Amino acid sequence: MKGHLVKESMSLKLWRAVSYIVLIFFSLLCLFFFFMLIINSTRSHYQIQQGFDFLPGSNFISNFKKVLSEDQFPIGTGLLNSLIVSGFTSVLAIYFSAMTAYAIHVYNFKGKKFMFNFILLIMTVPTQVSALGFVDLVNKMGMRNTFYPLIIPAIASPVVFFFMKQYMDSSLPLEIIEAARIDGSGEFRTFNQIVMPIMKPALAVQAIFTFVGAWNNYFLPSLIIQTKDKKTVPILIANLRSKDWASLDVGEVYMMITLAILPVMIVYFSLSKFIIAGVALGGVKE
Amino acid sequence: MAFGKAKRKSKMVSYAKWGYIFLIPFVAAFIVFQLYPLFTTFYYSFFEYFKPQVSDTFVGPNFVGLENYKTLFTNSKILVYLKNTVIMWILGFIPQIIISLLFAYWFTNNRLNLKRTGIFKSIIYMPNLIMASAFAMLMFSLFSNSDTGPINSILTMMGFSPIRALDTVGGTWGVVALMNFMMWFGNTTILLMAAMMGLNYSLIEAAEIDGASQLQIFFKITLPLIKPVLIYVLITSLIGGLQMFDVPQILTNGKGSPNNSAMTVIMYLNLNLTSRNYGVAGAISVFMFVICSVFSLIVYYFFSRNSASSSLRKKV
Known part of the structure; x- marks a missing residue:
């Protein structure tokens, strides 16, 4: 034994x-x-x-220094553009997804179940399949080569919605909302001042994911953005790739890739525990 | 608990209009930026609508029925591109699921009791957040075809002969698969880990007392119990794989070289979009939509069967 x-x-x-x-x-x-x-x-x-x-x-x-003074691939402007697009995308995605989840979590209305199932259903439909219509729409709205078409659609983010809904199921008791109502708080005020603070952990996790997702996004921005001063980092990387390799300063190439990757890496390693807990929690990140 | 919630909710009928008000932004953004474009995409797939290279004005849109689909399936290599996409996905997915299962098992095994797993998890998840286009540019530079390229110079140092990976079909597929593997195995490990941690440990303990080996426990208890999560991982990975774009696009500069072997369906869509060949681009989109929808429906049923809540909750 x-x-x-x-x-x-x-x-x-x-x-x-x-x-x-x-x-x-x-x-x-x-x-x-x-x-x-x-x-x-x-x-x-x-x-x-x-x-x-x-x-x-x-x-x-x-x-x-060479990369920053490079006129062909304005990486400084690119980083700033990416920061603007990703920042606004992230804010819109988490705020309005929380709002959508709140509507379904708290209120009882006709079509609520249908709405929830519908959002689940469209969660995995890829955005690429409607890219043609999207580009066409953006042209007709006169928004080609602007940041708006990259930012505003984030208001409807099914995956973020789903995460928020799950978080509300586990951590947003309806008693709190009732108590707020008794105290005379309006519905919007309850949402903004009482519910949003409770949602902070979920908002933070999804803020990171949507920010990184937008930061790395290449397909749609490359179809919308035309001019050098508006290009985001992934588009500049693609431009770099399309140049004749033999004509490039390789040191600069690696520096550009470093600048594209490093910001996310730094954020990631300072928050990795938190991010990994978020991945396990959500279970639906694509 | 669930009953109390339901009762309380039923008292809130008078607030119903607020439910609709709070849904307005999502529904409006969805209709304008996703649903309407989807319809116009379908619509254009039945029209002749393109911009000739020499001209500044579009031809069409003129209704042509199923002509674009005919062109797509007879004159283009769409099925070859679909095959390429699936092959590159499979080459990355097989090692991904094996390594992820192994790691998830190790991380959650109480007897093995590994230390410092947090660091490993942080590192293996990291490539998932890296900009795929920059990562592809990096791999292109490192595997670059000169004999003194970084990877080749390491191979030479180790006594191997240099390879020209991106000149061969196998090499290009290999690099794409390696990148897909690296970008997704950490994510899958964490999902499977969460599933395994949710399992009822007393089942495993009982099997141990009955003398089952670790291997038997893994294959006869753990695997069957996490099957729903495995199916979820498989299908979402397949849907993601079908959309493969950034990595092969940047790696091959949109050419899918060598000899179109790395051209994916979405790369072909992108090619038609950038050359303003909208009719055919519409047909490709519809083709992809149909394929992805079938798999999306499976994921949907998976979620709704699991009471539409977390797939990773404790279930025994």
Whole structure:
């Protein structure tokens, strides 16, 4: 009996060792390409052409300055544009999704069940399939090459709605709303001043996801935005890719990719625990 | 609890109009920016409507019936592009589901009792939030075809001969699949983990007492119990995979090279949209809409069967 236990714990130790090794391997795989990115962004065009080196170079600042003064791919403007679009998208998506979820969570009205089922149904319909009509509509509304068509549609975000609804099911007791009514609070005021603060954790999680989603979005913005001064980061990256590779300063290329990726990476690693809890909670992130 | 809620709700009938008022923004935005464009997309798929390269004005729209669909299925390689898309999805999905199941099992196994799992989870989830287009540009640069490109110079250092991955069909598919794998296995691990943590542990304990091996417990108890979540992961991944665009688009500069092998359906749609070939673009959209709708319906039934609440709650 005792021998059996010892053997058991030996094989358990072996399994533990194996699992650590496999976990470390895949973690390194995830980090490896980004490690190469950071290293290459510190090296000059000439150094990179000589082959890869695991030690960083000293050209980080000069690559950075070169990229910022680059006129062909205005990455500074691009970052600002991306920030504006993603920021507004995120605010609209969480506020109006919470409002929609609130309507269905709190009120009883005819068609409520239909509405809920309908939103569930459209949750997984890809936006690409209506892109043609969308571009056509944007042209007819005279909103081509503006940020509005990238931001305003976020008001109807089924996935964010679903997350908010789930959060309300678990943490928004209807007694609070009744109490507010008895105290004479109007419906909008109850929503804005009492419900929204309770929703803060859910709002924060979805703010991050919608921000990152908009930040990384390439397909629709590339069909709407035309001029250099309005381009968001993913469009600039695509422009960079379409240039003749041999004519580019490779150090600058890596620096541009770094600038596109780094902001999200920094936010992510400072909030990763919170974000991962959010992923597990939602279960419906596409 | 549920009864109390239902009773209380029934007293609120007088507030019904507020339900409609709070729904206005969502419904309005949905109709204007999603539903109406969907209808016009369908509408244009039956029309001749394009801008010739040399001219500034559009031809059409002239009604042509099913002509665009005929063109799509006889004169284009839409089915090849669909096949490419599915192949690249499968190549990424198979390792993804295997590794995710393994990691989720390890992370939730009490006997194994791994430490510092938070760090691993943070790292493997990270690629999911990376801008796919920038990631693709990075992979293009690292795998770039010169013999002294970063990946090739590491291969040379290790004594291998340099490869020209992006010149071959297999290599391009491999890079796309690798990226899809890296971007999604962390996400899937966390979803499966949440499902496994929701399982009733006493079942597993009972099986252990009855002498079941860890392998038996995994295949006979854990897997069957998380089957609904597995189906959800499979179908949402498939829907996402069918929409594959950013990665192959940037990696191959929209060309789907070599020899159209990495051209996906949405890349082809994008090509027709940017060249203002709206009739055919409409037909491609309808084709995709039909395929995705079928899978969306499955996800919908999955959710509504699970009382439309979290799929990841405790269920035994």
